[in-house]
Amino acid sequence: MTREPVLTIRDLHLAFGRWGRKSNVLHGISLHVGAGEKVALVGESGSGKSVTARLAMGLLQESRATHATGSIRFDGIEAVKGGPEIARRRGNRVAMIFQDPTSALNPTFKIRGQFREVLRSAEPRLSDAEADRRAEAALAEVSIPDPARALDSYAFQLSGGMNQRVMIAMALANRPELLIADEPGTALDVTVQAQTLKLMGDLAATRGTAVLLISHNLGVVREFADRVYVIYRGRMVEHATTKQLFAAPRHPYTQALLSAIPKISGGGLPDLPERSPDFERPLIVHEGCGEPAEVV
Amino acid sequence: MSEPILELNGLGKTFEADGNRVVALSDVSLTFARGGCHAIVGESGSGKTTLANLVLGLMAPTAGEMRFNSVALPGDRGKGHRRAIQLVQQNPLSALNPRRTIGASVRLPLDVHEIGTSSGRAARVAELLQEVGLEPDYAQRSPRGLSGGQRQRVAIARALACEPELIVLDEPTSALDVLVQARVLKLLERLRVEHGLTYLFITHDLAVVRAIATTVSVFQRGRLVESGPVEALFAAPQADYTRQLIGAVPVVTEEEARLRDAIRAGAPMPAAGPGA
Numbered sequence: 001m002t003r004e005p006v007l008t009i010r011d012l013h014l015a016f017g018r019w020g021r022k023s024n025v026l027h028g029i030s031l032h033v034g035a036g037e038k039v040a041l042v043g044e045s046g047s048g049k050s051v052t053a054r055l056a057m058g059l060l061q062e063s064r065a066t067h068a069t070g071s072i073r074f075d076g077i078e079a080v081k082g083g084p085e086i087a088r089r090r091g092n093r094v095a096m097i098f099q100d101p102t103s104a105l106n107p108t109f110k111i112r113g114q115f116r117e118v119l120r121s122a123e124p125r126l127s128d129a130e131a132d133r134r135a136e137a138a139l140a141e142v143s144i145p146d147p148a149r150a151l152d153s154y155a156f157q158l159s160g161g162m163n164q165r166v167m168i169a170m171a172l173a174n175r176p177e178l179l180i181a182d183e184p185g186t187a188l189d190v191t192v193q194a195q196t197l198k199l200m201g202d203l204a205a206t207r208g209t210a211v212l213l214i215s216h217n218l219g220v221v222r223e224f225a226d227r228v229y230v231i232y233r234g235r236m237v238e239h240a241t242t243k244q245l246f247a248a249p250r251h252p253y254t255q256a257l258l259s260a261i262p263k264i265s266g267g268g269l270p271d272l273p274e275r276s277p278d279f280e281r282p283l284i285v286h287e288g289c290g291e292p293a294e295v296v
Numbered sequence: 297m298s299e300p301i302l303e304l305n306g307l308g309k310t311f312e313a314d315g316n317r318v319v320a321l322s323d324v325s326l327t328f329a330r331g332g333c334h335a336i337v338g339e340s341g342s343g344k345t346t347l348a349n350l351v352l353g354l355m356a357p358t359a360g361e362m363r364f365n366s367v368a369l370p371g372d373r374g375k376g377h378r379r380a381i382q383l384v385q386q387n388p389l390s391a392l393n394p395r396r397t398i399g400a401s402v403r404l405p406l407d408v409h410e411i412g413t414s415s416g417r418a419a420r421v422a423e424l425l426q427e428v429g430l431e432p433d434y435a436q437r438s439p440r441g442l443s444g445g446q447r448q449r450v451a452i453a454r455a456l457a458c459e460p461e462l463i464v465l466d467e468p469t470s471a472l473d474v475l476v477q478a479r480v481l482k483l484l485e486r487l488r489v490e491h492g493l494t495y496l497f498i499t500h501d502l503a504v505v506r507a508i509a510t511t512v513s514v515f516q517r518g519r520l521v522e523s524g525p526v527e528a529l530f531a532a533p534q535a536d537y538t539r540q541l542i543g544a545v546p547v548v549t550e551e552e553a554r555l556r557d558a559i560r561a562g563a564p565m566p567a568a569g570p571g572a
């Protein structure tokens with residue numbers, strides 16, 4: 001039996017700007033994430049990872065200055081032109097961890113009220129006491145040392161990594177079917193980071209959540225993901241299982257990227273290949289990583 | 297060891313708000329040598345950014361004192377100190393005003409600190425952009441159109457404009473891909489050597505620490521748990537918490553995995569789960 005992946009993106013194009021000043025950001029991106037799968041999207045800064053995620057979430061809206069074509073399906077719901085309407089229809093079945101926690105949290109309200117709102121988007125009749133109890137448990141799960149204090153704080157009173165964990169706890173709280181995690185660990189120390197990745201992995205394993213992880217931390221990707229997509233300047237350049245990718249990267253850009261990872265075993269900074277025309281070579285798909293069967 | 301540029305003696309910071317008391321930093325004594333790249337690592341929420349804010353004079357300590365070039369740093373900073381100690385933040389986009397051109401952003405500190413003549417400042421902006429590897433025509437562009445790595449170069453150029461002695465870098469490369477990160481780190485290393493700069497380098501990435509730091513200080517719950525030369529810390533970490541940290545680094549090579557597992561074997565692992 002073929003099951004449609006939870007998230008399927010096909011031939012996504014995106015341009016910003018209007019009149020003569022359009023800039024093309026995505027040039028035909030395709031990817032899929034199945035139920036219970038952990039898939040990573042890695043690549044150059046500015047290559048289009050976050051805009052792809054925002055489009056998939058229905059958070060980037062078609063406007064006179066934003067032009068998207070292609071197809072994004074979540075559980076059969078088409079989202080490319082969807083915007084807020086789609087976001088509402090999918091409600092709390094999808095969740096996103098944003099790259100910049102300070103922009104995702106409201107600076108003028110304490111965490112407590114924001115957390116209640118998140119929980120009530122799934123269960124509107126939740127009492128204050130029950131919501132707070134669940135929020136505290138969720139914050140403890142991401143190793144926040146004093147959850148009650150965190151709930152009574154404004155974002156500016158918490159450290160960068162604490163805000164990031166608050167946001168992660170909110171995203172996981174309603175146990176979404178699709179979780180997009182955009183750089184979830186940048187402000188976390190490695191032990192807390194491992195703890196949050198474990199929570200995301202558990203959700204995939206027990207609840208069948210489809211997880212799309214965007215990260216510059218290739219060590220994290222290697223330890224977390226089943227499959228990896230590599231994106232460069234708005235184009236997919238390589239698609240492999242995690243094992244294949246780290247054992248034998250085939251695209252010149254991927255090879256350069258992997259060679260630039262600093263090592264805890266020492267060796268200083270790597271010698272850097274100049275940006276080369278080679279990087280523009282077309283997509284390489286490793287064995288066993290083809291497109292999922294068409295669902296009719 | 298060369299002369300110290302910065303000394304912290306019994307430094308502490310406690311926040312109080314709505315009846316909540318948070319001890320962010322407690323009894324920290326440290327000496328930073330001039331010309332070094334001093335990494336600050338540790339638990340999330342352990343007081344690293346608070347330490348940076350104290351050193352920059354953005355907030356006042358509630359205990360202890362700091363000395364800069366052997367002179368006590370006042371709570372209320374004069375222009376000289378504000379110029380000598382600069383900050384490069386993690387998020388390059390929010391750190392740059394989107395309504396200002398890059399040239400204007402880099403020029404602002406020159407105007408504020410009245411560095412050079414008015415006509416000389418334009419030339420200095422071009423020179424600074426060149427120093428960080430950006431073409432002069434970037435001066436007219438807006439930060440919106442730049443990549444993360446380019447924006448971080450602009451932030452570095454702006455910090456350099458003041459001809460600082462000490463630069464505090466708070467996660468300067470964690471938003472960048474590793475290829476761009478390597479270029480920015482090389483740039484930082486070259487600038488440090490050429491200009492005799494000293495860095496306080498806050499990061500969670502221990503591999504980056506190994507690659508570019510000279511010393512490293514490890515923080516947990518507002519306290520300094522270990523400090524020393526970077527090679528010594530990776531060869532024989534002393535504190536349990538340091539071993540836990542190195543033992544939890546996600547790695548990509550077998551060689552790293554062996555080092556990590558050896559260090560991990562020497563440490564009791566962190567208690568699993570919440571509330572432990």
Ligand SMILES: Nc1ncnc2c1ncn2[C@@H]1O[C@H](COP(=O)(O)OP(=O)(O)OP(=O)(O)O)[C@@H](O)[C@H]1O
Pocket residue numbers: 016017025043044045046047048049050051052099440441442444471472473
């Ligand atoms: N609202 C917008 N208007 C115009 N250009 C935009 C907008 N949002 C993003 N861009 C541009 O689209 C490109 C892709 O940006 P995106 O944020 O997706 O990159 P990314 O791969 O997530 O990079 P990073 O790794 O640095 O987070 C960039 O060149 C960016 O400047």
Ligand SMILES: Nc1ncnc2c1ncn2[C@@H]1O[C@H](COP(=O)(O)OP(=O)(O)OP(=O)(O)O)[C@@H](O)[C@H]1O
Pocket residue numbers: 156157158159160161162187188189311312313318319320338339340341342343344345346347
């Ligand atoms: N303005 C403030 N008011 C109240 N508490 C604060 C304030 N700023 C920081 N804190 C608290 O001080 C502690 C240390 O925060 P700090 O930002 O220095 O940590 P950090 O080591 O930089 O963490 P991260 O790695 O997550 O960035 C935290 O418990 C935080 O909640």
Ligand SMILES: [Mg+2]
Pocket residue numbers: 049050051099182
């Ligand atoms: Mg991004």
Ligand SMILES: [Mg+2]
Pocket residue numbers: 159160161344345346
């Ligand atoms: Mg911080």
